[in-house]
Amino acid sequence: MPRPITQLCDDYAKRLKRHGGLEVIEIPEARADREREAGRRQAMADEAQRLLAKVPDGALVVTLDRGGKLIDSEAFAAQLGRWRDDGERSICFLLGGPDGLDDSVLTQARFSLSFGPMTFPHPLARAMLCEQVYRAVTILERIPYHR
Template structure:
């Protein structure tokens, strides 16, 4: 299985890059992992709804151009479905058994995802009704994917 994270913006903090590198290494025994970073747009202070939509649309175009046809797309969105770690593991496993060879997880920028990206998504996943920094969300998502593979393989994981 190939897992791809398509994310908006660069990671600047070393502690996030270290954590991402650690989970990338851990995941290498279970799947092929790619992380694609697309450029983010600067959001002016007190931006209007129109400007914010335009920014999300530009970022959305970059995201969509990074997704290969035939990929199963999971958009991280507050309005998505919340799953337990076990249920996420079951979902990833079922996709693999069903013949899906690539899952693309999409993490938007600070304003979220465009409507076109949300429409392209095969599934919308929420980790919480709270908002998290998109840099931290990469670490959380990678940890949960790693945990999913540990669960699938009957290996111990912290509950």
């Protein structure tokens, strides 16, 4: 992960400590012959197994997928607020590797979020997610950050 991205995500995690926290866990990308369809499928299945193993028991799973729901920051904050109000204690956001998320991960998700139809590098998508979680918390708690 590029150092500036790591620093950015660490900064948002530090800001979120007093609001419930944010933990970023990375799994290594599966090594496979991604030029062949069978290799891509195998890599996605391997990544899926390792991703799902990291999901805490009882956590609400949210995937990031270009086929997910397009919502603005206010709607994202409102969704997080509903989950909080419903008693959800842990929300686990899952980002896929270069080929996306395996169906075995997508079917575990209670919600699938999209940042749009464009493809983003994984480090950038991670930084965007950390920022949007922080922004959502500031919206919910009426902290002057979101304009």
